[in-house]
Amino acid sequence: MKCAVALLLFVGALAVATPLVAQAPAPNAETVEREQPKRVAIRFLTDSDFPPFNYFDEDNTLTGFNVDVARAICLELDAACDIQVRPWVGLLPALAKGEAEAVIASHSATPNALKVADFTDRYYFTPARFAGKRGTAQIDATPEGLEGKKIAVAKGTAHEAYVRAFFRDSAIRPFETVELARDALV
Structure with missing residues (x-):
């Protein structure tokens, strides 16, 4: 008996709900446009x-x-x-x-x-390079070869951190830009 009552209630609820679904408005261009996500x-x-x-x-x-x-x-x-x-x-x-x-x-x-920004993982690596003025003798770009020598580098860069870490016996001269460091070549 309880099963019959439950089945009757279910069929009744289904009969009432079907006309409600049928009365839902069809989507028009305005509602579809509002629902489309905007391109970021x-x-x-x-x-x-x-x-x-x-x-x-x-x-x-x-x-x-x-x-x-x-x-x-x-x-x-x-x-x-x-x-x-x-x-x-x-x-x-x-x-x-x-x-x-x-x-x-x-x-x-x-x-x-x-301190001011988040960073992605590195997606490329730039190796450090040493340069000298044209016409000067080739240098030994090792910590021993540059001991006591001046090294110009752009301030706040990974290259500055590199020369400070590995060329401690050199005279490191940080400049505001790469161009200024390059201009300092003697």
């Missing part, structure tokens, strides 16, 4: 004077490895890509102000940089 735009910041990573080509088009990586990220995420060029020293401060979602400009995850 990702704002990237980069600089333009670090070929082959980010630079303007002969047609004045921003290009390079980092620019290609940013565009690939947008393509993978089906997002619009807005890549803005700023001076390198202003990239992380602009990110901290919320002027972009990401910076893609070959920054090193130094302790100071980690």
Whole structure:
């Protein structure tokens, strides 16, 4: 008897619910449009004077490895890509102000940089290189070979950390930019 009552209640509930479903409005263009997710735009910041990573080509088009990586990220995420060029020293401060979602400009995850930004895992490695002025004798680029010698390096970079760690008996001269370090060559 209890089974018959339960079955009767179920059939009754089903009979009442069916007309309610049938009365649901058909989706129209307006409701479908509102339900479609909007395409997201990702704002990237980069600089333009670090070929082959980010630079303007002969047609004045921003290009390079980092620019290609940013565009690939947008393509993978089906997002619009807005890549803005700023001076390198202003990239992380602009990110901290919320002027972009990401910076893609070959920054090193130094302790100071980690205070203001999160970093991805490294996706390429740049080995340290030593350079001297043309016409000077070739140097032995080892800690022993550069003992007592001046080494110019860009301040706050992974290369500065490298020479400070391994070339302790050299006179390390940090400069604000790579260009200034290069200009210091004697």
